Amino acid sequence: MSVPNGQKEKPNKILQFGNEAIAHGAREAGCYFGVAYPGTPSTEILQIFHTFPSVMAKWSPNEKVAVEVGIGANLTGSRVLCTMKHVGLNVAMDPLMTFTYTGVVAGFVLVVADDPGMHSSQNEQDSRMLAKFMKVPVLDPANSQEAHDFTKMAFEFSEKYNTPVMMRETTRIAHARGIVQLGEWAEPVRGDNMKRDIQRFVMMPNFARARHTFAEERTLKLLDFSNNWEGNELNLQSKKIGIITAGVASNYVRELLPDASYLKVGMPWPFPVEKARKLAEHCERVLVVEELEPFMEEEALIAGIKVQGKEFFPREGELDLDTVGEGLHKAGLLDAVPPPNANEPVLARPPVLCAGCPHRGIYMALKKINADVYGDIGCYTLAALPPLESVHTCFCMGASIGNAVGAALNENNPKHHRVAIIGDSTFFHSGLTGLLDAVASNANMTVVIVDNSITAMTGGQQHPGSGKDLMGEIGPKIPIEDVVTGLGVKHLIVTDTYEYDKTLELLKEAVKHEGPSVLIARRPCALFPKKIGIDPYVILDDPCSGCGNCLRIGCPAISISGRKTDRGMHIPEITADACTGCTLCQQVCKDDAIFSIAEMKKSSGEEVEA
Amino acid sequence: MSDVVNVLIVGVGGQGVVLASNILCEVALRAGYDVKKSEVHGMSQRGGVVTSHVRFGEKVYSPLISRGQSDILLGFEAAEALRFAHEVKEGGLLLSSTQKIRPPRGPQKKKAKGLQYPENALDDAKKVCHGRVVPIEAEEIANELGNSRLTNTILLGAVSTGLDISDDIWTETIKAMVPPKTIELNLAAFARGKAVVEGAEA
Numbered sequence: 018m019s020v021p022n023g024q025k026e027k028p029n030k031i032l033q034f035g036n037e038a039i040a041h042g043a044r045e046a047g048c049y050f051g052v053a054y055p056g057t058p059s060t061e062i063l064q065i066f067h068t069f070p071s072v073m074a075k076w077s078p079n080e081k082v083a084v085e086v087g088i089g090a091n092l093t094g095s096r097v098l099c100t101m102k103h104v105g106l107n108v109a110m111d112p113l114m115t116f117t118y119t120g121v122v123a124g125f126v127l128v129v130a131d132d133p134g135m136h137s138s139q140n141e142q143d144s145r146m147l148a149k150f151m152k153v154p155v156l157d158p159a160n161s162q163e164a165h166d167f168t169k170m171a172f173e174f175s176e177k178y179n180t181p182v183m184m185r186e187t188t189r190i191a192h193a194r195g196i197v198q199l200g201e202w203a204e205p206v207r208g209d210n211m212k213r214d215i216q217r218f219v220m221m222p223n224f225a226r227a228r229h230t231f232a233e234e235r236t237l238k239l240l241d242f243s244n245n246w247e248g249n250e251l252n253l254q255s256k257k258i259g260i261i262t263a264g265v266a267s268n269y270v271r272e273l274l275p276d277a278s279y280l281k282v283g284m285p286w287p288f289p290v291e292k293a294r295k296l297a298e299h300c301e302r303v304l305v306v307e308e309l310e311p312f313m314e315e316e317a318l319i320a321g322i323k324v325q326g327k328e329f330f331p332r333e334g335e336l337d338l339d340t341v342g343e344g345l346h347k348a349g350l351l352d353a354v355p356p357p358n359a360n361e362p363v364l365a366r367p368p369v370l371c372a373g374c375p376h377r378g379i380y381m382a383l384k385k386i387n388a389d390v391y392g393d394i395g396c397y398t399l400a401a402l403p404p405l406e407s408v409h410t411c412f413c414m415g416a417s418i419g420n421a422v423g424a425a426l427n428e429n430n431p432k433h434h435r436v437a438i439i440g441d442s443t444f445f446h447s448g449l450t451g452l453l454d455a456v457a458s459n460a461n462m463t464v465v466i467v468d469n470s471i472t473a474m475t476g477g478q479q480h481p482g483s484g485k486d487l488m489g490e491i492g493p494k495i496p497i498e499d500v501v502t503g504l505g506v507k508h509l510i511v512t513d514t515y516e517y518d519k520t521l522e523l524l525k526e527a528v529k530h531e532g533p534s535v536l537i538a539r540r541p542c543a544l545f546p547k548k549i550g551i552d553p554y555v556i557l558d559d560p561c562s563g564c565g566n567c568l569r570i571g572c573p574a575i576s577i578s579g580r581k582t583d584r585g586m587h588i589p590e591i592t593a594d595a596c597t598g599c600t601l602c603q604q605v606c607k608d609d610a611i612f613s614i615a616e617m618k619k620s621s622g623e624e625v626e627a
Numbered sequence: 628m629s630d631v632v633n634v635l636i637v638g639v640g641g642q643g644v645v646l647a648s649n650i651l652c653e654v655a656l657r658a659g660y661d662v663k664k665s666e667v668h669g670m671s672q673r674g675g676v677v678t679s680h681v682r683f684g685e686k687v688y689s690p691l692i693s694r695g696q697s698d699i700l701l702g703f704e705a706a707e708a709l710r711f712a713h714e715v716k717e718g719g720l721l722l723s724s725t726q727k728i729r730p731p732r733g734p735q736k737k738k739a740k741g742l743q744y745p746e747n748a749l750d751d752a753k754k755v756c757h758g759r760v761v762p763i764e765a766e767e768i769a770n771e772l773g774n775s776r777l778t779n780t781i782l783l784g785a786v787s788t789g790l791d792i793s794d795d796i797w798t799e800t801i802k803a804m805v806p807p808k809t810i811e812l813n814l815a816a817f818a819r820g821k822a823v824v825e826g827a828e829a
């Protein structure tokens with residue numbers, strides 16, 4: 018049989034992580050258009066999807082735009098995959114709340130990656146609740162194979178029921194590997210022009226009322242479907258105990274209580290009430306084991322089905338075999354599980370700004386002027402940790418500028434400095450409107466845009482300032498300067514963060530300026546797109562006085578050597594194969610004790626002891 | 628449940644924990660097992676702790692190993708091996724590189740707990756580990772072989788001694804997963820890692 022659309026030879030069974038499996042599922046379903054804004058743990062889906070032949074994929078500046086772009090592609094008739102992390106869904110809710118009324122022109126699948134346990138997020142919201150709020154069906158896979166299969170089915174359901182479909186995954190699905198049996202690729206469905214239908218797509222009150230009715234009727238059909246779908250797997254065994262469970266949690270239940278009856282839910286909303294009722298009729302007792310919110314528990318209780326859940330299982334953090342085991346023990350169903358480890362804590366190893374990170378210099382300067390720093394989200398948030406400790410807030414993407422505007426207009430101390438610090442990708446994501454507000458209200462504040470020319474925190478994705486997208490160079494590079502001056506900022510300066518004294522001077526100048534000022538702190542990322550080279554420096558024991566200035570910049574290449582000066586001060590040392598030669602430590606060394614190894618060798622012609 | 632083999636791999640960002648666990652998973656898959664593995668990406672490139680849970684057996688549900696149930700703990704870094712030493716089950720195996728990676732820190736915060744690097748991490752590990760502890764001078768062996776990036780394969784060679792999977796499958800997988808030019812070196816590294824544990828057996 019011929020293999021369509023450039024699909025490589027079909028592998029038999031391979032190991033894939035959830036995000037890989039979702040990308041493949043979408044391609045097999047004939048999805049043409051992929052759009053997203055990066056966010057852990059969802060980012061890899063689009064990075065993999067865009068490598069397939071015959072598809073289109075792009076990053077948008079934020080999740081709301083991504084959904085709007087996706088809807089636009091869908092209105093022409095394309096199958097669309099739109100992915101984001103859980104907090105991205107908050108940003109994208111506005112178009113989605115109405116898209117659910119209009120319904121889709123072709124399959125539209127929204128993948129939302131929740132992060133229970135907050136491995137790399139600022140909150141641990143449960144997106145199933147937003148699916149219900151949006152009135153869109155939500156699928157909740159338990160492993161890579163289901164991530165693949167459910168994605169494929171999601172496109173089918175989307176078209177059959179005329180609805181966007183949400184695939185909700187969690188970190189332990191997105192980034193866990195399991196065996197997947199792949200299928201064949203369908204021809205991608207790509208639209209040509211808009212399918213005009215004013216009553217359906219112009220959501221003004223009169224037309225929207227009718228579409229709301231449509232959405233409510235659709236919910237009833239979806240409920241009926243959910244009650245009959247085999248992806249909501251009812252397995253009646255023990256009459257004593259039945260468990261309702263979904264997603265990754267179902268794995269822990271099946272491993273710990275193999276003989277229980279269970280309803281393993283693949284579609285938490287609309288919740289398969291009738292299957293739950295059958296389980297309750299069969300079993301003396303029914304428990305609900307689910308991560309985060311008591312979502313299915315409440316759905317069952319509303320339907321009058323007697324269940325217990327969160328009284329035994331935590332509402333916070335990830336579940337695992339131990340927390341589920343503890344809950345089952347509390348419920349009287351399992352022997353006690355071993356208690357958590359109570360050994361002495363071993364040294365802390367918090368994530369740090371990389372050696373050579375361009376963000377370091379600006380934080381050294383911010384620390385020096387002792388400003389209130391309204392922070393934002395990205396690698397640069399790491400400067401909240403010791404020793405820099407010079408970010409003082411972090412809420413959501415873009416919040417820094419609005420926060421600083423509020424503070425500036427409210428504070429009764431004109432001498433005080435307030436600075437918003439925001440990354441380049443975050444600025445494009447949601448900093449523009451905040452800056453507009455700062456200008457419009459003449460707020461006395463400084464915005465530092467840390468421009469490392471990439472979206473670093475999530476692994477180095479392109480953004481509007483990089484002049485590239487997933488598919489290559491399709492648009493111009495958008496200079497941040499143009500945007501800033503276009504928004505009406507009068508005081509704009511650019512600095513290179515590897516030049517500490519100059520950066521400090523320019524920062525002082527910016528904060529002294531009356532009204533809004535912008536300092537662009539520019540220097541490419543040390544990791545992406547390519548790790549910068551090693552150019553090691555060395556600290557000489559003599560003349561080092563052990564003052565610790567170099568240690569205070571928080572560089573992972575600098576640590577305490579164990580040697581001491583005559584006066585008993587700790588002498589630091591530089592790990593040669595980590596040092597990139599950014600020279601910031603040299604610039605703050607008051608003893609002139611730090612030198613480039615290469616230059617010392619050159620000038621003395623001798624071997625230097627590192 | 629008891630027929631599932633649990634291997635916990637720990638280290639510091641950038642050391643190659645994820646690559647090693649990928650190879651181990653592939654080996655288990657080729658040996659005909661169901662396989663699951665889980666790790667947290669994200670902070671790994673920024674010097675944080677990296678852990679990877681690998682589980683294989685007839686049928687594996689959970690992608691995470693439960694408390695104190697690791698058959699093998701593989702440490703890429705000594706302090707990290709100590710941090711997770713209690714995860715090894717009775718009769719299990721702790722194999723760890725002796726490499727030490729010290730986190731950066733500012734001038735001493737007086738009495739801050741947990742700041743001191745545990746200089747004798749692997750000796751300390753013996754006190755909390757319920758299984759046998761085998762230190763592996765992986766960095767030194769790799770340097771002897773002439774390529775510091777071989778630590779990965781040396782440690783996998785060590786792990787292979789605790790698993791019931793034939794050398795043929797390991798060899799075939801390594802051949803398929805490392806750059807072609809480095810196959811011979813990697814196979815040598817694998818053998819050296821294996822020999823360390825077998826030599827320590829006595």
Ligand SMILES: Cc1ncc(C[n+]2csc(CCOP(=O)(O)OP(=O)(O)O)c2C)c(N)n1
Pocket residue numbers: 054055056057080102104105106108394395396397413414439440441442443444469471472473474475
């Ligand atoms: C609404 C939302 N979308 C996505 C993310 C995930 N995220 C965290 S930081 C970040 C990017 C930061 O990039 P940038 O501002 O350029 O700073 P850098 O990490 O490069 O320093 C992203 C996408 C998020 N936290 N919130």
